[in-house]
Amino acid sequence: MIHSLSGGVLFENGLHLFAKVEILGVPYWYLAPFAVEVGDRVLAPLGKADRLMEGSVLKTELCTPQTAPFPMSRIKRLEKKV
Numbered sequence: 001m002i003h004s005l006s007g008g009v010l011f012e013n014g015l016h017l018f019a020k021v022e023i024l025g026v027p028y029w030y031l032a033p034f035a036v037e038v039g040d041r042v043l044a045p046l047g048k049a050d051r052l053m054e055g056s057v058l059k060t061e062l063c064t065p066q067t068a069p070f071p072m073s074r075i076k077r078l079e080k081k082v
Contacts, residue, residue: 023055
């Protein structure tokens, strides 16, 4: 945990791996609970029903919750590598 000079917490929970995954030609951001690299094939939940779809990892980023490319409260997690 890192504190600001004014006493507030700047960030906690460390770093998280995010993956931009292309599914049916459309890119989506996911939280990756395991190591993934560009080009990996993964299963990811899609839509309101969280139907598992196969996609390809386009990009990965290591971010704090504050710098995440998608809100942590709404991000879905990758299921597994294919």
